[in-house]
Amino acid sequence: MKQVIIVRTDLKMGKGKIAAQCCHGSLGSYKRASSDKIKKWENEAYAKVVCKVSSLEELMELKKQADISGIPNFLVVDAGRTQIPTSTVTVLGLGPDEDEIIDKVTGDLKLL
Numbered sequence: 001m002k003q004v005i006i007v008r009t010d011l012k013m014g015k016g017k018i019a020a021q022c023c024h025g026s027l028g029s030y031k032r033a034s035s036d037k038i039k040k041w042e043n044e045a046y047a048k049v050v051c052k053v054s055s056l057e058e059l060m061e062l063k064k065q066a067d068i069s070g071i072p073n074f075l076v077v078d079a080g081r082t083q084i085p086t087s088t089v090t091v092l093g094l095g096p097d098e099d100e101i102i103d104k105v106t107g108d109l110k111l112l
Contacts, residue, residue, distance in 0.1 A: 001040050002047035003029060003095040004106045008059055009052045011090060017083050018112075021076050022050060025093030028074030033096055037072070041096035051109035059092050065105045071097050 005022045007013075013021065026048065030038065041047075053059050059075075066073040074093045080086025095102050 001037070001044045001096050002049060002099055002102060003041070003093065003097075004102055004109075005048060005050045006059060006062060006092045006094070006106065006109065007050060007052050007112050008054070008056065008090055009112075010054050010056075011084055011088065013083055013090065021078070021091040022093075024076045025074055025091040027093075028076065029072050029093030029095060032074060033072040037096050046096075049106075050112045051106060052112045053109065056089055059089065062094075062105055063092055066092075066094050069101060069105060071095060071102060071105065 003026060005025045007018055007022065063073060063075060071094050075089055076091040078084050078088045078090050080088070084090070094106065
C-alpha cells in the first residue's frame with residue numbers, strides 16, 4: 001500500500017509551497033479512500049512517494065487514469081494567496097491503494 005503525490009514542475013513553486021501543496025494532496029486523497037484501504041495503509045507505515053510531471057496536461061491524464069482504475073485521488077487547486085495565480089492546479093494525490101494498482105498509473109514517473 002502506498003500513496004503517490006505528483007507535483008507539476010512547470011510552475012516553479014518554491015520548496016515550501018511544494019511541501020504545502022503535497023500535504024493538501026495527501027490529505028485530500030486520504031479522505032476519499034475507503035476505510036479498508038486506510039486501515040491497511042496505516043498498518044504498512046503510511047508509505048508515500050513524491051513524483052513529478054512537467055505540465056497540467058500530464059497531470060490531468062494521470063487523474064483520468066486514476067479515475068478509470070478506481071484509485072482514490074485529489075487534485076489540489078491553489079487559492080492564489082502566495083506564489084501562483086488563483087485556481088492553478090498544482091498537485092495530484094493518489095491513494096492509498098495497492099502498490100500494483102498505483103504503479104500501473106505512476107510507474108513511469110520520475111521522483112521529485
